[in-house]
Structure formats: structure tokens, C-alpha cells
Amino acid sequence: MKLLRLLPYRLQFAAVRRGDRRMSADPVGRVRAFFESISPDALGRIDEVYAADAWFKDPFNEVRGIEAIRRIFSHMFEQVDSPRFVVREDRADDRQAFLTWTSCSAANGCAEASR
Numbered sequence: 823m824k825l826l827r828l829l830p831y832r833l834q835f836a837a838v839r840r841g842d843r844r845m846s847a848d849p850v851g852r853v854r855a856f857f858e859s860i861s862p863d864a865l866g867r868i869d870e871v872y873a874a875d876a877w878f879k880d881p882f883n884e885v886r887g888i889e890a891i892r893r894i895f896s897h898m899f900e901q902v903d904s905p906r907f908v909v910r911e912d913r914a915d916d917r918q919a920f921l922t923w924t925s926c927s928a929a930n931g932c933a934e935a936s937r
Contacts, residue, residue, distance in 0.1 A: 850914045854921060857907045862899045868892050903928040 849871075856864065856871045869888050878884070878891045885891060898905055907923040914920075926932035 850912045850919045850921075853919065854909050854912055857921060857923065858909055860895065860905075860907065862896070865892050865895055865899075868895070906932075908932060 853871045856867075868891060872888050872891060874888060875886060876888065876891060877886050878894065880894075883894050885894065905925065905927050907925055910922045910924060912919065912921045924932070
């Protein structure tokens with residue numbers, strides 16, 4: 823039984839840093855695609871989208887580092903039935919990037935996502 827109900831909210835995080843060896847021509851697009859299709863299996867690849875010292879903040883957590891970020895999303899999949907994210911916007915400069923998204927689940931659907 824999933825105990826936590828995932829409510830619609832917006833999250834922001836610093837995802838990539840200039841000079842990171844994994845940085846591609848479109849690092850923000852890579853991060854966006856990762857979160858729009860996130861699954862428990864994808865958590866093994868989280869280091870492909872986050873720098874080693876990435877900072878993540880949402881209404882419940884504020885952590886630094888890939889393993890801490892991975893634990894947040896692993897816990898989400900344990901507690902929430904069918905979680906997913908609808909990315910609203912992304913922003914980046916030469917030092918950092920962030921996404922704003924709406925979280926959805928089987929409990930709350932994605933009614934807000936269609937607005």
C-alpha cells in the first residue's frame with residue numbers, strides 16, 4: 823500500500839554545471855527527458871544527468887550529491903503509486919539549470935498538467 827499521496831507542486835534544482843565531462847550539447851533537454859520518463863530503472867542512470875555535487879531542492883528535501891538525490895526518488899517510487907512529472911519550463915545559463923514541473927500520481931492524476 824502506498825502511503826504518501828504525491829500532491830501537485832513545483833520543484834527546482836540545479837542539475838548541470840559547465841565543464842562537467844557528461845555535459846552534452848543540450849544538457850537541459852537531457853535532464854528534461856530523464857524526468858519526463860523517470861522510472862525506478864532510470865535511477866541507475868541518474869549520474870548521467872546530474873553533476874557529482876548537484877544540489878536538489880523540493881518542498882520536502884534539500885540535498886547535495888547524486889546518492890542523496892537518488893535516495894529521494896527511490897523513496898518516491900516506494901511510497902507513491904505511478905509517479906510522473908510534467909515539465910512546465912526549463913532555464914539554464916552557463917553555470918546551472920533548473921526545471922519547474924508538476925508532479926502527478928495515480929492518486930491525484932494530472933488535472934493541473936492540462937491547465
